[in-house]
Amino acid sequence: MKSLLALLVVTVSLQQSYAQTNIEDKLGAWYTLDATHIVSEKTSFTTGIQLRAYEATDNINLIFYYAGINYKITPKIAVSVGGYYIDVDKSIDVCGTPHLYEKTIFEQISYNHTLGKFPIYHKLRMENRFLIFMGETTPSNRLRYCVGTKIALNKLLYLNANNEFFANLKGDVCTENRLFGALGINITKANSVQIGYMNHKINGLNLHRLQLMLLIKTDLRKKTPISS
Numbered sequence: 001m002k003s004l005l006a007l008l009v010v011t012v013s014l015q016q017s018y019a020q021t022n023i024e025d026k027l028g029a030w031y032t033l034d035a036t037h038i039v040s041e042k043t044s045f046t047t048g049i050q051l052r053a054y055e056a057t058d059n060i061n062l063i064f065y066y067a068g069i070n071y072k073i074t075p076k077i078a079v080s081v082g083g084y085y086i087d088v089d090k091s092i093d094v095c096g097t098p099h100l101y102e103k104t105i106f107e108q109i110s111y112n113h114t115l116g117k118f119p120i121y122h123k124l125r126m127e128n129r130f131l132i133f134m135g136e137t138t139p140s141n142r143l144r145y146c147v148g149t150k151i152a153l154n155k156l157l158y159l160n161a162n163n164e165f166f167a168n169l170k171g172d173v174c175t176e177n178r179l180f181g182a183l184g185i186n187i188t189k190a191n192s193v194q195i196g197y198m199n200h201k202i203n204g205l206n207l208h209r210l211q212l213m214l215l216i217k218t219d220l221r222k223k224t225p226i227s228s
Contacts, residue, residue, distance in 0.1 A: 029056040029210040030198070038219045042072040046082065056210055061089045068106070080108040101132040121162075122147050141169040148180075158184040160194060176202045182211055190217040 034048040045068070052062035068082020086102040108125040123146040131138045148162025159182070166176035182196025196211040 032213040035216040044070045063087045078110045104129045143167045
């Protein structure tokens with residue numbers, strides 16, 4: 001509880017210190033609801049929604065819906081396929097400007113291992129993107145590579161940290177990078193909350209974003225009834 005109160009105090013202080021008009025000087029926030037639904041020992045589905053705001057409690061500029069199916073090849077290796085739908089308001093203060101819409105299909109491979117005592121995870125994702133602006137559709141493909149670690153501090157708390165690199169397959173190659181760190185709080189054995197920070201570098205901008213995530217797991221496997 002003391003750790004959570006300290007994080008809230010830091011959040012309020014940071015928000016006040018970034019109360020300026022330039023997008024790089026604003027402390028924005030991403031709010032995520034992510035759910036994993038287990039249907040068998042090897043197969044699961046992921047669904048989620050994310051809201052992104054230019055300011056921590058105001059000026060939502062992006063709504064992000066996603067879904068996918070995951071399959072474990074081995075205990076360490078998994079593959080996924082899925083899609084996004086994204087609605088982007090690119091303006092900060094002006095209302096009524098045209099939105100950018102993105103429809104994306106992705107393919108991903110994940111690999112987990114340990115390095116000494118530290119668990120390490122890798123994710124390599126291919127995105128086939130279709131960007132729609134004012135009725136015109138532009139296809140775009142890119143690769144994303146994420147490497148990180150998730151470390152249990154005790155039964156209640158854990159740390160999650162990663163860096164994700166983006167590479168376009170056409171045009172400017174390196175236009176985006178996300179450096180992320182969070183404190184996780186286990187609400188139950190299956191559900192947790194993460195409170196963290198991301199340094200998001202994109203198209204020449206250096207953005208600072210709070211992260212608040214609710215992570216839910218459901219087990220849809222049929223339970224074997226206990227015979228009397």
